[in-house]
Amino acid sequence: MSINGHRWLMTAVGEPFVKESFSPELPAAGEVTVEVAGCGVCHTDLGFLYDGVRTNHELPLVLGHEISGRVVAAGEGVEALTGKAVVIPAVMPCGECDLCKRGLGTMCRSQKMPGNDIQGGFATHINVPARGLCMVDEKQLEAAGMSLAEVAVLADAVTTPYQAAVLAEINEGDVAIVIGVGGVGGYAVQIANAMGATVIAIDVDQGKLDQLKDFGASMTLNAKEHDARAIKQLIKEYVKSNGLRATEWKIFECSGSAPGQETAFSLITYGSHLAVVGFTMAKLELRLSNLMAFSARLQGNWGCLPEYYPRALDLVMQNKIQMKPFVKLHSLNDINAVFEAAKNHLLTERAILVPNL
Secondary structure, three states: OOOOEEEEEEOOOOOOOEEEEEOOOOOOOOEEEEEEEEEEOOHHHHHHHHOOOOOOOOOOEOOOOEEEEEEEEEOOOOHHHOOOEEEEOOOEOOOOOHHHHOOOHHHOOOOEOEOOOEOOOOEOEEEEEOOOOEEOOHHHHHHOOOOOOHHHHHOOOOHHHHHHHHHHOOOOOOEEEEEOOOHHHHHHHHHHHHOOOEEEEEEOOHHHHHHHOOOOEEEEEEOOOOOHHHHHHHHHHHHHHOOOOOOOOEEEEOOOOHHHHHHHHHOOOOOOEEEEOOOOOOOOOOOOHHHHHOOOEEEEOOOOOHHHHHHHHHHHHOOOOOOHHHEEEEEHHHHHHHHHHHHOOOOOOEEEEEOOO
8 A cells, every 4th residue: 555645854953843745654563554644742842842952863864753643554463543533652562571561661772752862753654663652542531622633742741640640549638739721730720620630720811711610710819920939838828728739739831931940940739749841951959758648659751651641532432531621733834833832931832743734
């Protein structure tokens, strides 16, 4: 079977993507060819294109790791997947190494990330390992008011904070604090709320904070108006007045900024769990002894195990996580304009690039 497709290549840091016609190779044993329905534009992609963050695969490279689509060809052993609607995990562990066998797949040293280790999703088609693909029930998806393209950002934007919430062991009655409520943090608010926590959202964008009042945020704080000390005091007062726990706060740093990380660390209290979800190259000066004094935990979070994807998707299908208000579809042919808009903070929803839109 020959497929006539096209893809957009990153050729150098800071340079526009270049469109190229291509025909995907026949999938090898255990692999599939997915016709891309949509691919989300992530902050990580901006780092590769504009900031010089190095990809593991040499350039030229197709970026994009938030991918949904349909299997149109399958290699030996996975032929039954042909025709299935899927979300491709943003991080695909090998499944065979010692780390994978011990449930530590996101640390797998042979993992494959589209748009970093292998060719990504800003294309009409992509070849990926079949292991770990998340099956999508399109009837349920339609009932939830979503299209297959719109669910692309389940990969990373939803599942990364989902795993962070699982690792933080959020329970009914917990206080969860999310710093940075953009593409990832906004879903972190919804996930923590769905798990039974009272959620406090912190950001510098009042519009985002106001929006999230309707999507799980019980309290919002604008970091432009309060310093870290004042923020902690306001949270203490809110917690006390509402009969909530003054200890064991679950803190999620999703801003990927130095001020956000400083605020997150300052909020540590007795028994806190601080999840570092956002990424920045900035360096901070911190007193790590606070972790000892408060018997607190600090944990990084890279991606999400494929086995968690169906659980996160179920929350979407049940409308406990609302995705549609936070995404917007764009033609893949507009990739350069969309990336420029994202770089200049002109987008109010997470962009999903759709081939042939």
